[in-house]
Amino acid sequence: MKGGGKMDFQVAGETLDKAERTRIAAELGLPVADAGPHGEGTIVRVIAEGAAPDLIAALRSGCAAIVEQGPPGTLPSAKLSAALADGHLLVSLTTRLAWTLDTAAQFCEGLLVRGLLPAAVRHDAELSLHEAIINAVLHGNLAMGGSLVDDPSQFDAFCQRLTATLADPDKATRRIDLSAWVADGKLHIRVADQGGGYDPDSIRPPVNVEAKSGRGLEIMRVMSAGLTVTDGGRTATLAFMV
Structure with missing residues (x-):
């Protein structure tokens, strides 16, 4: 995996309670982020279901991936592992949030802030x-x-x-x-x-x-x-x- 092993990445989700954060981290196959300092580039940020403001903030950060909360067994563990290994940004949303938010605009703004998308494009x-x-x-x-x-x-x-x-x-x-x-x-x-x-x-x-x-x-x-x-x-x- 680029930048280190799989265990270098950690799950953070401050708006979720500890039990739910632990459940999601286990499903994604990653540890929960500890309370100490860590680089945003090693963080998989988990947001509560439907939490559009948290998604927008995460897109503008330097986190490695963003995963919206979902029912047990629905999270993209294999896709996340592949994306982290390849150094790709992954944003995984429920259909409801992807539709109700202006997702294309927010995703492109995040890419612009991250230096991946030139303004001219x-x-x-x-x-x-x-x-x-x-x-x-x-x-x-x-x-x-x-x-x-x-x-x-x-x-x-x-x-x-x-x-x-x-x-x-x-x-x-x-x-x-x-x-x-x-x-x-x-x-x-x-x-x-x-x-x-x-x-x-x-x-x-x-x-x-x-x-x-x-x-x-x-x-x-x-x-x-x-x-x-x-x-x-x-x-x-x-x-x-x-």
Whole structure:
């Protein structure tokens, strides 16, 4: 593992009680951070479920990874281990928080503060990531089908169905995993969901180029320096020249 062994990383989560912090650390396979001084680069910061302010603060810190609290057995232990080994930033959120927070903007601001994202690339990265998160939430974890639509009456019905679906704890606590790293002169941003997947080759650009919906993949392809869809459609990796 880059920078030392796995035990060099520790779990910190000041807003969680000791028992829950210990439970999460054990599930992630890492020790709980002691009370002594430690570098942020060795910290996996765990935030309480739905704690948007804590997520925003953690993104602007130098911590190695951020994991939102979730039910037992749902945390991304294998992905976290791989990310720490490769020196990638991993931010693992529940579907509910990923949807209700302006996640793309906050993630990009965190990358900017960390020196991973040049300001000149911010607009393209944020717009592309926004589309990737919408796809991961709506078509992936929530399995809603269709898309955000232009007709106001249909839009209202869609939003009501979305609210009802997010009330399902099984779907709302599925993970959206964001990771970022720089390699070969490019910033790579990966978005992974736990949905049923899809065949990206079956998605065609919308006939109406002015449509407000159904253009997610096309926007990602145009705005990035590369889009790769893997894991049966569950993972999208965007690249941006830096």
